[in-house]
Amino acid sequence: MADPSSYRPKPGQIPDSPGVYRFRDEYRRVIYVGKAKSLRQRLSSYFQDLANLHPRTRTMVTTAASVEWTVVSTEVEALQLEYTWIKEYDPRFNVKYRDDKSYPYLAVTLDEEFPRVRVMRGAKKKGVRYFGPYGQAWAIRETVDLMLRVFPVRTCSAGVFKRSAQIGRPCLLGYIGKCSAPCVGRVSAEEHRELAEEFCDFMAGRTGAYLRRLEKGMQEAAEEMEYERAARLRDDIEALRKAMEKSAVVLADATDADLIALAEDELEAAVQIFHVRGGRVRGQRGWVTDKVENVDSAALVEHALQQLYGEESGDAVPKEVLVPALPEPVEPVQQWLAERRGAGVSLRIPQRGDKKDLMATVQRNAQQALALHKTKRASDLTTRSRALEEIAQALGLDSVPLRIECFDISHLQGDDVVASMVVFEDGLARKSEYRRFQIKTFEGQDDVRSMHEVVGRRFKRYLQEKQQTGEWDEEAPAGEDGPAATGPTDEEGRPKRFAYPPQLVVVDGGQPQVAAAQRALAELGVDDVAVCGLAKRLEEVWVPDEDDPIVLPRSSEGLYLLQRVRDEAHRFAIAYQRNKRGKRLKAGPLDSVPGLGESRRQALLKHFGSVKKLRAARIEDICEVPGIGRKTAETIAAALAGTAPAAPAVNTATGEIIEDDATPPAVLSSERGQER
Numbered sequence: 001m002a003d004p005s006s007y008r009p010k011p012g013q014i015p016d017s018p019g020v021y022r023f024r025d026e027y028r029r030v031i032y033v034g035k036a037k038s039l040r041q042r043l044s045s046y047f048q049d050l051a052n053l054h055p056r057t058r059t060m061v062t063t064a065a066s067v068e069w070t071v072v073s074t075e076v077e078a079l080q081l082e083y084t085w086i087k088e089y090d091p092r093f094n095v096k097y098r099d100d101k102s103y104p105y106l107a108v109t110l111d112e113e114f115p116r117v118r119v120m121r122g123a124k125k126k127g128v129r130y131f132g133p134y135g136q137a138w139a140i141r142e143t144v145d146l147m148l149r150v151f152p153v154r155t156c157s158a159g160v161f162k163r164s165a166q167i168g169r170p171c172l173l174g175y176i177g178k179c180s181a182p183c184v185g186r187v188s189a190e191e192h193r194e195l196a197e198e199f200c201d202f203m204a205g206r207t208g209a210y211l212r213r214l215e216k217g218m219q220e221a222a223e224e225m226e227y228e229r230a231a232r233l234r235d236d237i238e239a240l241r242k243a244m245e246k247s248a249v250v251l252a253d254a255t256d257a258d259l260i261a262l263a264e265d266e267l268e269a270a271v272q273i274f275h276v277r278g279g280r281v282r283g284q285r286g287w288v289t290d291k292v293e294n295v296d297s298a299a300l301v302e303h304a305l306q307q308l309y310g311e312e313s314g315d316a317v318p319k320e321v322l323v324p325a326l327p328e329p330v331e332p333v334q335q336w337l338a339e340r341r342g343a344g345v346s347l348r349i350p351q352r353g354d355k356k357d358l359m360a361t362v363q364r365n366a367q368q369a370l371a372l373h374k375t376k377r378a379s380d381l382t383t384r385s386r387a388l389e390e391i392a393q394a395l396g397l398d399s400v401p402l403r404i405e406c407f408d409i410s411h412l413q414g415d416d417v418v419a420s421m422v423v424f425e426d427g428l429a430r431k432s433e434y435r436r437f438q439i440k441t442f443e444g445q446d447d448v449r450s451m452h453e454v455v456g457r458r459f460k461r462y463l464q465e466k467q468q469t470g471e472w473d474e475e476a477p478a479g480e481d482g483p484a485a486t487g488p489t490d491e492e493g494r495p496k497r498f499a500y501p502p503q504l505v506v507v508d509g510g511q512p513q514v515a516a517a518q519r520a521l522a523e524l525g526v527d528d529v530a531v532c533g534l535a536k537r538l539e540e541v542w543v544p545d546e547d548d549p550i551v552l553p554r555s556s557e558g559l560y561l562l563q564r565v566r567d568e569a570h571r572f573a574i575a576y577q578r579n580k581r582g583k584r585l586k587a588g589p590l591d592s593v594p595g596l597g598e599s600r601r602q603a604l605l606k607h608f609g610s611v612k613k614l615r616a617a618r619i620e621d622i623c624e625v626p627g628i629g630r631k632t633a634e635t636i637a638a639a640l641a642g643t644a645p646a647a648p649a650v651n652t653a654t655g656e657i658i659e660d661d662a663t664p665p666a667v668l669s670s671e672r673g674q675e676r
Contacts (some may be wrong), residue, residue, distance in 0.1 A: 271287045
């Protein structure tokens with residue numbers, strides 16, 4: 001690990017002008033490329049106290065062994081040079097894009113004598129007109145199949161075209177009317193090119209005029225009683241409309257725009273792009289990005305713009321680009337886009353109307369793409385094994401933690417304090433083992449004390465069950481009871497609720513929560529279970545009795561697994577806390593009656609019509625309700641007598657007092673404060 005001061009440039013050596021800089025490691029490999037409006041200010045920020053740097057930036061500057069820079073005249077040139085160098089060097093600490101250039105396009109090869117319609121991938125070629133990208137190649141073929149009826153453009157390969165010309169006989173598409181057969185001279189090269197250009201115009205969104213021309217021709221043919229030609233035109237119109245329905249109108253006024261949305265967490269971000277041409281979604285693509293550098297949403301948007309338009313020009317760059325956050329500063333990026341297009345480009349955040357609604361749709365697609373990526377990543381056995389090995393190595397464990405339990409505390413400003421325990425076995429969630437806890441020993445907000453209580457209760461139950469089955473000797477030290485797989489079971493052979501101990505306990509929090517969990521284990525004599533905590537702010541891993549955290553690499557599969565475990569515990573705790581709070585807010589006087597379940601409560605309300613009438617009823621009247629005995633009736637009467645009747649409800653619209661309080665809708669005041 002290099003000391004940044006060993007290669008820090010001398011004061012005054014760095015120019016105060018726009019430029020692009022490169023960090024190189026000891027082997028002269030470029031590990032990071034960046035740009036700056038002022039090279040002096042930006043580079044100086046890397047050579048401050050390491051403790052003040054973000055962990056990812058700290059790792060980069062300690063990996064590097066030298067830094068160099070290139071001065072440019074404008075920020076736009078810096079943006080272009082940065083993109084070129086990232087493409088050339090593929091630096092390990094820059095944002096990485098996956099699935100780059102893997103999306104299929106509908107392409108028309110206008111550079112050929114007889115243009116061809118085909119599916120193309122990879123880098124774009126000069127003289128070829130592209131539409132898309134599409135999510136799947138079959139979507140292109142479906143669209144082309146519908147449109148070839150109206151625009152019978154050549155789709156065959158060069159070999160098939162040459163062979164048909166030699167034998168003087170067209171292929172099958174020529175016989176069924178889906179190719180104009182220029183190979184055998186049915187149309188000239190000029191006529192075929194005109195067909196290809198009409199196909200491009202229609203795909204570009206200029207559909208209205210062409211459809212109106214076909215409809216007019218159909219009407220004229222019908223008036224002249226040329227019914228076969230009219231039927232042919234009718235079928236052509238229907239085919240084009242079906243092709244248009246595959247890309248519904250989402251924006252009015254024939255808008256050309258690209259919409260970019262992000263979904264991100266601490267390690268990764270999903271980028272989704274919708275290409276809208278002529279008001280219709282003509283293509284969609286997306287990436288998953290490793291956040292190997294410290295970037296915010298604005299920086300991710302800038303990287304996405306570079307990736308999208310770095311090699312584009314002309315109409316491939318739309319008039320309008322809608323983004324969730326604007327790069328800082330926005331003017332150089334906007335000017336760079338305008339130079340790529342050759343005309344002005346509007347780069348902005350949609351604020352209202354259809355464009356904002358469509359951006360929300362793109363955002364949902366990004367969230368689903370990120371969730372799908374995480375699901376695929378978690379389901380891979382090799383990846384899970386590597387993650388467990390990385391955790392074991394980072395924490396110094398003797399073996400990989402095949403069972404991990406994670407605890408989290410949740411409350412709303414100190415009310416309804418609850419906790420969750422989630423279980424991951426072999427890197428996968430074991431939802432049947434999840435448990436929920438209510439904090440019982442105290443009231444109020446104290447996450448450290450709550451964590452101590454919950455961890456202590458969980459392992460106390462484990463030790464009690466081991467003692468009851470005789471599988472744990474009371475005088476033997478904890479941990480000498482054999483492997484977890486031989487834990488106690490019930491009469492049917494199923495493992496008991498807290499039968500298996502984990503190899504690793506993870507808590508949501510930092511050093512105080514970790515210390516509380518370790519203290520709870522020590523008080524019970526459990527010394528064979530490792531403990532760590534994951535602090536959300538910087539994703540640092542804390543272990544007991546250590547002043548400094550363990551910082552796992554941002555691309556670490558082990559860190560990803562710990563994050564997933566922590567996030568699942570947080571989700572489970574929040575869901576339980578909300579459910580508990582909702583029940584408390586909706587609770588009525590009958591909910592506090594011992595032994596009275598939901599079915600009998602509903603039967604009582606149905607019989608009497610309201611709690612008010614039930615409160616006035618005699619015990620003999622209550623006994624008439626099916627399932628209610630005299631003892632239960634006495635309990636109900638005593639409980640209702642001990643509760644004060646609620647104030648009469650008032651209809652705020654009419655001022656009328658509502659007498660019936662059977663099941664009035666609860667009007668809850670807005671809850672202020674933040675859930676944890």
